[in-house]
Amino acid sequence: MIKFYTAATPNGRKVSIALEELGLDYETVWVHLDQEEQFKPEFLAMNPNRKIPMIDDDDEIVWESGAILLYLDDKHGGLLPGDAHGRAQAFQYMFFQAAHVGPNLGRLASQINAPEAEQNKGMIDIFLTESLRVFGVLDTVLGDGREFLAGTYSAADIMTYPWLKAAHDAQAAFFTDFGNLSAWMDRVAARPAVQKGMAVPE
Ligand SMILES: N[C@@H](CCC(=O)N[C@@H](CS)C(=O)NCC(=O)O)C(=O)O
Structure with a gap:
């Protein structure tokens, strides 16, 4: 199942909307930015840019919201026109x-x-x-x-x-x-x- 690292922000919601549009199962991990959880070594090891959103799809780690949407479309289709x-x-x-x-x-x-x-x-x-x-x-x-x-x-x-x-x-x-x-x-x-x-x- 996709592990979705996010927070209550517009950038995070781009990805939750995409996941919902595709009907994918995902587990949400709320990264508390105000508590600086994005600076934790385990988060930095996955994303040196220390920002949400990020997904871990069976060890395929992708961050930057636009890249995540392109990845999801590559894998599942449905987010981009066909032509x-x-x-x-x-x-x-x-x-x-x-x-x-x-x-x-x-x-x-x-x-x-x-x-x-x-x-x-x-x-x-x-x-x-x-x-x-x-x-x-x-x-x-x-x-x-x-x-x-x-x-x-x-x-x-x-x-x-x-x-x-x-x-x-x-x-x-x-x-x-x-x-x-x-x-x-x-x-x-x-x-x-x-x-x-x-x-x-x-
Ligand atoms: N270009 C990035 C922007 C990501 C971004 O700015 N995320 C913010 C929250 S909306 C963040 O994680 N900030 C934490 C920090 O800078 O420490 C994307 O689209 O994914």
Whole structure:
């Protein structure tokens, strides 16, 4: 059975959604980041980058959420379109998530959640401006009427949704100007596997 190392974060939830979509059996190991469990030697031996998510699939250890999704699709199928055009589209938005959506929202959140005296207003401005620009990119893409980022539902939606849901929960007003993105979020949120995956770890 897959051992799934995670925490209650958007990056972890990409993988729990994927596991739920595929209907795979898995055992969840909650890594308590606030207690620095990711620094324990046994964790570092598996992942020198000391971050969740990570899976141990019968001694096949994979970390980095995007790599885990690609591994699961390689092994089980079901997370990527079958045709070259659809796969290219899915890869494009998966990498866009990993390079732009996650880093900007993650850094914005860590600035906003820091004690007032430690906040850097210039950095908040940079990450907020860039996050809104990135939302605009996704909103424009979805404006052509496609239901999901790569046309059909895929790992691209799975990677992007938990981050946008966290941003929406923190500040729904960010989404006022992005109607296509809001409608896409509702479509993704309606999937039973997404609802189950977003509740992991409980
Ligand atoms: N690019 C990585 C990001 C992983 C990541 O940033 N994980 C965070 C939680 S969301 C973490 O484990 N942080 C612990 C630390 O940095 O010590 C991925 O997509 O897997």
